[in-house]
Amino acid sequence: MRRLLFFAPVAVLVVLAGLLWLGLRRDPATLPSTLIDQPLPAFELTAVRPGDTEGLSTDDFGGRPMLLNVFASWCVGCRVEHPFLMELSRQGVIIQGLDWKDPPGAGAAWLAEHGDPYTLVGDDPDGRTGIDLGVSGAPETFIVDANGRVRHRHVGPITPEIWEAELRPILQRLEAEG
Amino acid sequence: MKRLALALIAPLLIATAPLPPAPAEDRPLADPALEARAQAIHESLRCVVCQNESIAESGAVLAADLRQVVRERVAAGDSDEEVRAFMVARYGDFVLLKPPFEAQTWLLWLGPFLVVLAGAAAVAAYLRRRRQTPEVVPLSADEQTRLDALMAEEDER
Numbered sequence: 001m002r003r004l005l006f007f008a009p010v011a012v013l014v015v016l017a018g019l020l021w022l023g024l025r026r027d028p029a030t031l032p033s034t035l036i037d038q039p040l041p042a043f044e045l046t047a048v049r050p051g052d053t054e055g056l057s058t059d060d061f062g063g064r065p066m067l068l069n070v071f072a073s074w075c076v077g078c079r080v081e082h083p084f085l086m087e088l089s090r091q092g093v094i095i096q097g098l099d100w101k102d103p104p105g106a107g108a109a110w111l112a113e114h115g116d117p118y119t120l121v122g123d124d125p126d127g128r129t130g131i132d133l134g135v136s137g138a139p140e141t142f143i144v145d146a147n148g149r150v151r152h153r154h155v156g157p158i159t160p161e162i163w164e165a166e167l168r169p170i171l172q173r174l175e176a177e178g
Numbered sequence: 179m180k181r182l183a184l185a186l187i188a189p190l191l192i193a194t195a196p197l198p199p200a201p202a203e204d205r206p207l208a209d210p211a212l213e214a215r216a217q218a219i220h221e222s223l224r225c226v227v228c229q230n231e232s233i234a235e236s237g238a239v240l241a242a243d244l245r246q247v248v249r250e251r252v253a254a255g256d257s258d259e260e261v262r263a264f265m266v267a268r269y270g271d272f273v274l275l276k277p278p279f280e281a282q283t284w285l286l287w288l289g290p291f292l293v294v295l296a297g298a299a300a301v302a303a304y305l306r307r308r309r310q311t312p313e314v315v316p317l318s319a320d321e322q323t324r325l326d327a328l329m330a331e332e333d334e335r
Binding site: 131 | 240244247267269272
């Protein structure tokens with residue numbers, strides 16, 4: 001018993017080191033979303049694209065799983081992920097766009113220049129809908145299920161690797177759920 | 179390889195990207211009492227972009243937006259707790275610089291005291307053991323005869 005007690009500090013140190021090591025591997029920039037398994041907050045945004053009569057509202061979600069992508073013309077990460085979003089939309093993935101804190105016309109010009117992967121695009125010039133969604137920056141992408149509930153949030157650009165490893169399995173599972 | 183390519187084109191992307199919007203200018207509330215309340219709330223909320231600053235200190239664009247949201251809620255008649263609850267509903271407990279005492283956080287709050295208590299208990303136990311003089315157990319009859327024999331041997335030599 002005495003001898004066991006002698007090793008207690010070593011055991012405590014090992015446990016502590018293990019916990020700290022686990023902590024080092026976590027990305028502090030990725031905060032858990034409070035929206036997981038919650039319905040999308042209500043919003044009704046005006047159109048971004050010239051010629052669109054409607055922008056994007058909460059009612060546009062549901063029916064089948066889809067992505068909600070928060071982007072902006074000034075956002076560097078959005079440029080990085082944009083070609084891949086184009087590829088996803090060609091594959092038939094439904095992506096709704098939320099143009100976050102862009103000056104008037106900038107979002108439309110950006111889509112005209114780089115291509116438009118979005119089914120619908122809504123304008124959030126003062127960023128209030130972004131705040132309702134708990135967005136901390138662009139790009140961010142939410143996976144919304146067929147019932148209009150948020151099931152996953154990804155912070156940062158979507159790369160093909162992240163898509164395959166993290167997002168596609170979730171979307172496929174939700175599609176199987178129906 | 180892909181990473182290298184990205185690292186090479188990143189400066190180009192940054193150079194050609196339009197500038198992000200400047201932080202919105204702070205528009206203090208006209209009523210000094212309300213503004214003071216709003217600023218006290220700013221001090222208690224963490225900026226989710228820079229994470230180790232309150233939104234009062236942060237220069238981030240989002241922090242400026244959140245400062246304005248807080249002012250609007252205060253002006254609309256929300257209590258301090260209601261404003262904080264509004265933020266927690268969107269960004270989670272993480273936005274509170276002082277986390278609430280709840281099932282998930284009791285260890286965080288009480289942990290340091292538990293560690294101090296454990297240390298104090300260990301020190302007390304150690305001191306008590308050191309102070310105790312070891313009990314003197316009289317030798318048994320057997321031991322006494324053996325000792326006497328040994329002593330006698332010693333004397334003979």
